[in-house]
Each structure stands twice: as structure tokens, then as C-alpha cells.
Amino acid sequence: MAIAPGLTFTFEKIAQPQESAASLGSGGLEVFSTPSLVALFEITAKRGVDALLPEGHSTVGIEIAVKHQKATKIGKKVRCQTTITAVEGKKIQLTGEMWDEEGKIGEGTHTRYVVNDAEFLKRLG
Numbered sequence: 001m002a003i004a005p006g007l008t009f010t011f012e013k014i015a016q017p018q019e020s021a022a023s024l025g026s027g028g029l030e031v032f033s034t035p036s037l038v039a040l041f042e043i044t045a046k047r048g049v050d051a052l053l054p055e056g057h058s059t060v061g062i063e064i065a066v067k068h069q070k071a072t073k074i075g076k077k078v079r080c081q082t083t084i085t086a087v088e089g090k091k092i093q094l095t096g097e098m099w100d101e102e103g104k105i106g107e108g109t110h111t112r113y114v115v116n117d118a119e120f121l122k123r124l125g
Contacts, residue, residue: 002052003092003114005084009048011040012079015100020074032072037106038064041096044080045110049092059092059112060120066108072100082110090114 019036021027026035042061050058072078079099086093090113098106 003049003084003087005086007048007052008081008083009044010079010081011044011047012077013040015072015074015076015078017074029071030074032074032076032078032100032105034066034068037068037078037098038066038108040078040080040098041066041082041106041108041110044096045082045094045112048082049084049094049112049114053114056117057114058117059114061110061112063111064108065110066096066106068106070100070103070105072105076100076102078105085109 015032017023019032020030021033022030024033024035026033042064046059080096082094082096084092084094092112094110096108096110
């Protein structure tokens with residue numbers, strides 16, 4: 001399957017105590033943190049796109065913008081759906097929406113680049 005606009009990917013999980021704002025230091029409450037919401041979005045996008053790539057290739061995130069709209073209790077199910085909106089060579093742009101069991105909790109945009117893993121790591125020295 002080719003990487004193309006319109007493809008969607010979904011991932012869901014239970015919000016864990018170590019993902020709370022209090023645990024991560026991004027806030028003081030035991031609720032699903034904004035950094036964890038961002039990670040949910042990025043994980044969903046990466047897993048979906050990377051599954052379509054040949055062996056030895058993956059993607060790296062280079063830009064993400066997220067609006068966290070509603071708090072979620074730890075222990076509740078959270079879900080993200082990402083959609084590819086554009087593909088320009090190795091650059092892949094996606095949108096995402098995130099929900100908990102009661103409704104929408106966030107949305108955003110994300111950009112990833114396809115890399116050859118060995119070449120990418122070699123450039124780092």
C-alpha cells in the first residue's frame with residue numbers, strides 16, 4: 001500500500017498514572033497530560049506510516065501542533081485517529097483527533113519525514 005493522502009490510522013490505550021500532568025511535571029493534577037496527548041498523536045502517526053515503509057526505513061517527527069481541549073481522568077480509554085493530508089517526497093503531513101470515553105479531547109497537525117535508518121544514524125556520528 002502506498003503512502004497517500006486520505007489514509008487513516010487509529011490507536012487506543014488506557015491513560016496510565018505515569019502519563020499524568022502531576023507525574024510529568026507539566027501540571028499538578030492527576031489527569032492525562034498534554035505531553036501524553038502529544039505522544040499519543042505522534043505514536044499513532046508513526047505506527048501507521050512506518051507499517052507502510054520498506055525494511056530499514058522509518059519516519060521521524062519534525063513538527064507538531066496540538067490543542068488539548070478537555071481533561072481526561074487517569075484510567076480512562078484514550079484514542080487517536082490520524083489522517084495523511086499531504087505527501088511531498090519524503091515529507092508526510094497529518095492531522096489528528098483525540099478522544100476519551102466521553103468525547104473529543106484534542107486535535108492537531110503533525111509533520112514526519114521518511115528516513116533510511118542506517119543513513120540517518122550514520123550522519124549523527
